[in-house]
Amino acid sequence: MRQETLHQDFHPALAISTLDATTKTLSRMIDVQPEQLAEAANYMTNTANKGGRFILIGNGGSAAVAEQYGAGLPKWLTEGIENVDGPQSMGMYNPSTITMVGNDDGYENTFYNQMLLLDLNGNDSVIAFSGSGTSPNIVKAVKYAREKGANVIGMTFGDKGLAEEANVILTIPGDDLRALIPEEEATSQKDIQGPHMGEYEAIASALMFSLTKQTRQNLIKPPETDASLDLKLSIAIPTLIAIKNTIEEMLKNEKFIRALAHITQLYMNAYSSGGRVMFVGDESSSALSNHYGADAGKRPTVEIEGAKPSKAFSLTDSIPAMTMRLNNGAREIYSDRFRTYKPGDNDIIFIYSANGNSPQILNVVDEAKRHGTKVLGFTSGETGLINKADIVIKNPGKEKGLLADPENGVYIDFWMHALLEEFRRRVKKSSKSG
CATH class of the missing domain: 3.40.50.10490 (Glucose-6-phosphate isomerase like protein; domain 1)
Structure with a gap:
C-alpha cells in the first residue's frame, strides 16, 4: 500500500469539530x-x-x-x-x-x-x-x-x-x-x-x-x-x-484522525490539479456513492467566489449503463465504467463497501492502482479493500451479516459530512489566497 507524506497543514480541525457538534445533536435527539x-x-x-x-x-x-x-x-x-x-x-x-x-x-x-x-x-x-x-x-x-x-x-x-x-x-x-x-x-x-x-x-x-x-x-x-x-x-x-459513543471514541483515535487528514490532503491535491473525484459503492452503498458523487461536486465550492468546479461524480449513478453491461455478461461493471474516464494519478476514488470483499469493488481497486489513482476505502471488513486501499477508514461497526451494510452506511454518512465541511473550508481558503 502506497504511503503519502502527510503535511502538518492538513490537520482536519473543522472535520473534528463537525463530528463533535453532530454527536451533541444526536444526544439531544435521544433525550427529547x-x-x-x-x-x-x-x-x-x-x-x-x-x-x-x-x-x-x-x-x-x-x-x-x-x-x-x-x-x-x-x-x-x-x-x-x-x-x-x-x-x-x-x-x-x-x-x-x-x-x-x-x-x-x-x-x-x-x-x-x-x-x-x-x-x-x-x-x-x-x-x-x-x-x-x-x-x-x-x-x-x-x-x-x-x-x-x-x-x-x-x-x-x-x-x-x-x-x-x-x-x-x-x-x-x-x-x-x-x-x-x-x-x-x-x-x-x-x-x-x-x-x-x-x-x-x-x-x-x-x-x-x-x-x-x-x-x-x-x-x-x-x-x-x-x-x-x-x-x-x-x-x-x-x-x-x-x-454517539463510538464516534466520540473515534475522535480520540490518532489513526482515524490521521486518515481524515490524509483524505483531506488527497482531495485538495486532486482539486488543485484538476483531477477527478470519483465514488463507487456496492449493494445499498451505491446510494451513498450517488449521494456523495453529487454532493462533492457541489458542496465544497458552491457560492465561493473564485472557486473552480469540483470534478466529482459517481460510477454507480447510471442504471442503463449497469443493466446494459449485466445483460451483455459483463463481470466488471464498475471497473469497466471506471476505465472509460481514462483515470490518472491526479484522480482519487472513494470506495464504500461493508465487507470489503465484493469482486466488483476489488476489480475497481485493482484498476485504479494500474492507473495510479489513489483509493480511499471505507469498510467494516477485515480483508480485501482494507488491505488494498491507499487510505482506509475502518468503520467501527459491531454488526455482522444482515445489518452490517446499513450500519456501515451510518458511519460513512458521518465521516463524509465532516470531510465535506473540511474540504469546503480549504477550498474557500485556497480561493482567497489564489
Whole structure:
C-alpha cells in the first residue's frame, strides 16, 4: 500500500469539530424525542406485520437515505423471521420517471404522480426526508398519503410543511453545528445551510438504522401493548447511544484522525490539479456513492467566489449503463465504467463497501492502482479493500451479516459530512489566497 507524506497543514480541525457538534445533536435527539421514536417504530412494525409497503421519499442527499433504505428494508427487517408476510419497499427515483414528470407536470409532482398509482392504505408507511420540510414535492406527496390513510413518518429540522402533515415527526436540531460557523464569518448562505443539511442526512441515516433494528426486534418479539417506553425502545435508543459513543471514541483515535487528514490532503491535491473525484459503492452503498458523487461536486465550492468546479461524480449513478453491461455478461461493471474516464494519478476514488470483499469493488481497486489513482476505502471488513486501499477508514461497526451494510452506511454518512465541511473550508481558503 502506497504511503503519502502527510503535511502538518492538513490537520482536519473543522472535520473534528463537525463530528463533535453532530454527536451533541444526536444526544439531544435521544433525550427529547423517545416518544416519537417509539411511535415511528410502531408504524413501521405495523406495516411490516401486515405486508404493507414502505414508500421512501427525499430530495438531494435525503434521496440517498431514501434510496438506501428503499432497497434494503424488506431484507433487513424480515429475513429469517417466520410468520411475517413481508413488506415491500420502494424509493421513487427512476431517472426517466423523475425527469418526465418534472418536465411535463412540474417538479412538485414527482412523488405525487407516482403515489397516484399505488392505491395507498392504512397498512402503508411513507417515510419522508426533508431538511427544510417545505419542499413542494415532499409536502404534496405526504398530504396525499395522509388523505389515503397511509402513515407518514417525517424527518426534518424544519417546523413547517412536512412537520405539520406527518403522523409522527422526528425533528433534528442544529444549534450545536450552527455555532461552528458564526454568521459574520460566513460569506454565503451555503456556509450556514450546507452543514445543517449534511448533519441532517447523517442523523437521519442513524435514525433509520436504529428504527430498522427496533422494528426487526418488534417482529421477533412483539412488545406488550402497555409496555414501558424503555421496552418499546429497547434496541433503538441503545443503538443511537452506541453510535454517539463510538464516534466520540473515534475522535480520540490518532489513526482515524490521521486518515481524515490524509483524505483531506488527497482531495485538495486532486482539486488543485484538476483531477477527478470519483465514488463507487456496492449493494445499498451505491446510494451513498450517488449521494456523495453529487454532493462533492457541489458542496465544497458552491457560492465561493473564485472557486473552480469540483470534478466529482459517481460510477454507480447510471442504471442503463449497469443493466446494459449485466445483460451483455459483463463481470466488471464498475471497473469497466471506471476505465472509460481514462483515470490518472491526479484522480482519487472513494470506495464504500461493508465487507470489503465484493469482486466488483476489488476489480475497481485493482484498476485504479494500474492507473495510479489513489483509493480511499471505507469498510467494516477485515480483508480485501482494507488491505488494498491507499487510505482506509475502518468503520467501527459491531454488526455482522444482515445489518452490517446499513450500519456501515451510518458511519460513512458521518465521516463524509465532516470531510465535506473540511474540504469546503480549504477550498474557500485556497480561493482567497489564489
